[in-house]
Amino acid sequence: MLAPEIIRRKRDGHTLQAPEIAAFAQGLADGSWSDAQAGAMAMAILLRGMDRAETVALTEAMTASGAVLDWSQAGLPGPVLDKHSTGGVGDKVSLLLAPIVACCGGVVPMVSGRGLGHTGGTLDKLEALPGYTVDQPPDRLAAVLRSVGCAIVGASARLAPADRRLYAIRDVTATVESVPLITASILSKKRAAGLQALVLDVKVGSGAFAQDAALAHTLATSLVQVARGAGLPATALVTDMAQVLGSTAGNALEVRESLDALTGRAADARLLDVTLGLSAELLHLGGLHASVDAALQAARQALASGAAAERFARMVAALGGPADVLRDAQLPTAPVQRVVPAPRAGVVAALDVRAIGLAVVALGGGRRRNGDTVDPRVGFSGVRGLGTAVQAGTPLATVHAASADAADAAAAALLAACRIDDSAPPPPPWLHARIAG
Template sequence: MIRGVGRSDEPPPSFSAVEVVTAKRDCRELTAAQIDWVVSAYARGDVADEQMSALAMAILLNGMDAAETARWTQAMIDSGEVLDFGDVGRPLVDKHSTGGVGDKITLPLAPLVAACGAAVPQLSGRGLGHTGGTLDKLESIPGWRASLDADEITAQLADVGAVICATTPTLAPADRKLYALRDVTGTVESVPLIASSIMSKKLAEGTGGLVLDVKVGSGAFMKTRARAGELAEAMTAIGAAHGLPTTALLTDMSVPLGRCVGNALEVSESVEVLRGGGPRDVVELTVALAREMLALAGITGVDPAAVLASGEAYPVWERMIAAQGGDPSAPLPVAGHVETVTADRSGVFAGADAFAVGIAAWRLGAGRARKEDPVQAAAGIRLLAAPGDEIRPGTPLLELHTDTPERLPDARRALSGAALLVTADPPEDRELVLDVRRAG
């Protein structure tokens, strides 16, 4: 069900947009009343886009402290409604990833955590640029639908224990409007605005605990560990300020996760994981996140690694997909054109750069440049060589999949240069989980 957020009947204090912008321009802390007013007024259309653009740039340049960021988050929550799932018979716990290449973890993770006894209300989004979207991946399954209303989500949580669906339009509408503005004004990178954007939607979902997967590396939005740590600290602080137990894992995104990048390809790989197989890194990260989610849910005595390896989570996946109209046994789309990229020299394959692979998959049709662009279900990249493999000229390194072969040259160009790294010596073992951050 959806409930209101209990706003006061008293009219809020009124400010001018210029007053708020100049306060942050001059590095002053915004008051709670100023934040409440400007977010509400922008959502209503009383603050113009150019004024909010100026404020977003001032925040990007001068920052917000923890108290300001927590209040900004609450103001965005207050712009819409809050989901209330009531008692679904299990503890509620959710996960959010900041986005990466080959990051299919939500697909096996939600049914795994449900198989271990928790309920996972995973409201997800679509891909943009080089990062993939969970909904785009699942929509490659025949019949599956992303849009559910609050009652459908609640019923599925009680029955199956897991739901992956689109965010309802009533959740934090001010954030949706502001995000679109930030996307075209060069202010996406602001840590307080990223943190409040993510956390406002997660808090409005009404979950009981949240695990954050904060990506670090070339394929992530946060390229350095320091920046990723700053974002993780900001989000866990917001969780603490709002009484939501929150844990953040910093995880490596210098190379793609798993062997597949692209919508149907990643679904296929996720099914392998749910059946007890799949790439080692996907299994490792799925289990690491599941452990943290179960800890926040208060579930002990269950080993998610053993549950995943046994295949016990796969029937939950089947039920979750079927509950949303999908056919889990139906064949997935297959690309009409597949081209193999081979090595041009001998050595040891050290890996594929995540950003380059993400761009190439996007060029093949797996991603979109604008939110309204369509995606190809079957487009993407399958990695054939693993880091550490001995190769020689002609060794297959990866496959390019697309339904539009005219896209192949652009994808090949994205993978030129140092994107496919061949070295004389084997690469060092990759550390997947780099750090764990908790509030306090």
């Protein structure tokens, strides 16, 4: 099938057939489609859209473009489950969810990503732990899953290579925002990981990709319907990202907050609500509990008993990190730490969470371009949430920076991102919607 003819058909609004879509995915994987042709196709899909059947076909074709993990002979102790988030600021849920689900009988081969734009990346967070190695060969990954039940690692280049190439092309051709392309990108990688069930965390708010409710619901519905159409049971929760999730943003700081939550030293209520809600959905979807309520109780017990903390420590040690991360995490600290005081009394009424994420990137905690080195030490701690009453001089957050000048810039960015009024409506709930197939 000729690439120009397939592009022309989608450009003119026709519904593509599965063989045409398979030819596109194969051309991405083997290089027979040029970057120009792939970019043109991505733009045609962005402008003309894809129906559910087309998106299922694209997901399946990109999954089949590389290796698909098969756990049937690996001797794993439970169903293979995972979670995916569309990304936010301070989103450290994966670090809590994976060990919780493992304690409750699931097996979690969590293939995660790095920071993108203003959003943080799970792999960057974990690499703040000295020695933690995200690139693991399949036999080592299987061994860790058998012994620990969870492993948070990076994607192999062998998984969904068609998506790997298309993702890079979308980034430079203004075609990132296509819901069918986002859907197929997420699900092709997850299906290639050999999952039996998937829960999706679709963020909505100023710190999310989907900043309005309509887009978040459209994306969540697409993900669930296409996943199920491709044979992967899935449920999506639309969760709030109108404020930083938890009280930290920045890699080592978020690991520290996660350890505090796992051990019960300190825990943000919204972070726990999101984590436990997603864990319960996944445990129910994976057949480990007859109801979401029963699964929620099991997840809470795994956290409260300390079993999830112990499981996280075993995972970190097995993947090359500190031998006893609960006692000595060996996390790096920034040389400059500066409190950002509230300029007036009132209530935190609004936060530009995207701007806060970009401030972390500017500190060095994210990448401005591919190949940048991430500074794990920097970011914000003690970030005040919506509805918090403050006095003039009350700390709004603490900046962790590599230099005084960087701390000054980050403090100014945080103040510009925070609106303090005399009063404010109640903050939005953590859960906006639940979408099941």
